[in-house]
Amino acid sequence: MSACTPYELRNMDGKSFGNQPLSICDETFTPLEVHYDLEAAKSLFTRKSIEAGPANIWRYRALLPIPEGFEPDLPVGFTPLVRAKNLGKRIGANNLYVKNDAVCFPTLSFKDRVVSVALANAQAFGFTTVGCSSTGNLANSVAAQAARLGIKACILVPADLEPAKILNTLVYGAQLVRIDGNYDHVNRLCSLIADQYNWGFVNVNLRPYYAEGSKTVGYEIAEQLGWRLPDNVVVPMAGGSLIRKIRKAFKELVYLGLVEDKPVRFFGAQATGCSPISHAVKNNLDHIEPQRPNTIARSLAIGNPADGPQAAKMIRESGGWAEDVSDVEIVSGMQELAETEGIFTETAGGVTTAVTARLYAHGRIHPDDLTVSCITGNGLKTTDALAGKYEAQRAVRPRLSDFEEYLREMNYAAEAKPELVLAGGK
């Protein structure tokens, strides 16, 4: 297993804060970011060293903030990047790929990546309880991975979360606290708790380390494309961190010479019912106007996104764009991706798919561009979004004549066996 590049937390002015569970610079009140010694990385983070690694995110460990002596326990990530020819045909995209974190190990969302990096650090800092504020997927992943590591988990979520996401947190034995409010209320409360208790909150005091895990989506995309960058990436936005970290990954790959430099446009996807970042992009704002979320895409329902301003800025600078779609379009997006590519995604993936379609329809993406659409979670987590979309059909008696009558009822054209037709013609 290759060594890690030296890293430390720094504020915007480059001041070092060493390594500690801290996310905000106490002087400038700006977020801290993990800074690597990229010169040292040149010999550690190479195509060869990566390709010799395991088929999971730890193949990129040389550029992850992993404490010394950490032994990766779980094969997280390295999810499929699949060519989406059928979806492409429907929406006018000739060179479209889907990055499919709906099958990420262990809990079927991209949050598994960030959580595994955060918990590695939580353990190094000696925390025996970890926590998070979550719109669902993070809750699932923290609960599962903490169980595996034998750490206590206390997880705070908005009270109206989808039943499958609630169950998929409780089943691991985590302490779940339902908060009477939206994510932004939950998140503010978690900051207060993190000040009070000796807990490692993956997306509060451990946030700089946590967020770095998202870079692996970018590394994987580039490697799975045969060590090259795409023309465009379409990314769902909740807090705005993922899209920024994918760019960070691409930049590191370019700097270290693993891919050729080229312009990559970043496109952000939100639900209209919670679209503070896409609003900022569309209106060229340098700040975020907080919103009160009202959408079925609950995993994206962050009305005051922490990384919103930076995400909006980088999208515009890249020459990209942001779009938001209605709840009806979100459901259609989920169905379209399932029907064309056999990938069942949650509401957030419906957002990404519907936004991708609109970007092509509006000419914001050229049909021949190499575009990657990021699917971040599994459809079985938000089945309630499809309630009423599929009528329960009547049960059929187990006899051939009943079955055939049913096919006629359904207008289902069934081709008879050629041999039987010939035999009948004798």
Add this chain to the structure above:
Amino acid sequence: MSACTPYELRNMDGKSFGNQPLSICDETFTPLEVHYDLEAAKSLFTRKSIEAGPANIWRYRALLPIPEGFEPDLPVGFTPLVRAKNLGKRIGANNLYVKNDAVCFPTLSFKDRVVSVALANAQAFGFTTVGCSSTGNLANSVAAQAARLGIKACILVPADLEPAKILNTLVYGAQLVRIDGNYDHVNRLCSLIADQYNWGFVNVNLRPYYAEGSKTVGYEIAEQLGWRLPDNVVVPMAGGSLIRKIRKAFKELVYLGLVEDKPVRFFGAQATGCSPISHAVKNNLDHIEPQRPNTIARSLAIGNPADGPQAAKMIRESGGWAEDVSDVEIVSGMQELAETEGIFTETAGGVTTAVTARLYAHGRIHPDDLTVSCITGNGLKTTDALAGKYEAQRAVRPRLSDFEEYLREMNYAAEAKPELVLAGGK
């Protein structure tokens, strides 16, 4: 991509049937099996050629019945094999692994393996409609993969299937037919339909090819253990095919010199509410006494399993055993695996986990044996099995004082920050 080994269908007496959509010898009425030219495989199926392949089942294509010219489309399989220390501690197992097909791409069960092999053959035989009889996971996988390939799918299931498995079939646009009966009724009807229509039924007329896909579970286990065989494998049994094919995979690996020969004991897991194979093993029967299924483990609810007699025979011959557990134990097994290893499995995985625990408790497996427990599907597919297990807790107002009151209510011990304690002591 390496070439495939020549293969053909043969009956029990070794008579060739070439390659065609046929599962039963019309003379002896026994199942046909795919037979490979293992001498030719010696140069094609090597550790080196496999390790040079992609991180999915197609790395084993040289010993899969894949038609000439077939280009793998989907990165199915190569799921994690994880060391289960925590679960092991609870059940007295010192060297336990879990093979986790709950995160198999694309539809979160081991059926993705068999379906991808079956559909490769369906396309080669020119079928434009495929079908299956299913207890749920197969339905999900056929629907998803057929959508991706642009083939029509008509899928028959027992009418009482879990809602998530119904939705996870319909969402891909498949024609789903709910049959008023249990799986055995559905399966008999499918045989009649397969005689009548020009359809490729993955588990009827394409069954010999389909079933070979299960071998990849065995290949992966051996490779992921560092090219060696385990002492024991615990496998859930529905039709009885998976356990047989894992053994076939191990035998091929031994024959071709990829692993050292050693005795492997096979253990079968069933729900007591549908336990025809474990009944046969326990009572040393050479036939199966069909049962009428009544269990929450619906994906295993096959009362008259096609490969039952052979499965029972090979289990006994291997020195293994079969066990069956109650619905209450199944739910406990699901919870135990989630709480210890962070893996959320469906009811079938609860069966496997509970049976594994019992095998250790009864001394059928030695604590130090290297044992692999096969988890074949995801917990989000059978959430109804856990209904009522987790009470909805009251929502808490988003204030620190309310949160702290709630923790006291829950008797949740929370460690204060050391710094704060010191500050207070000044």
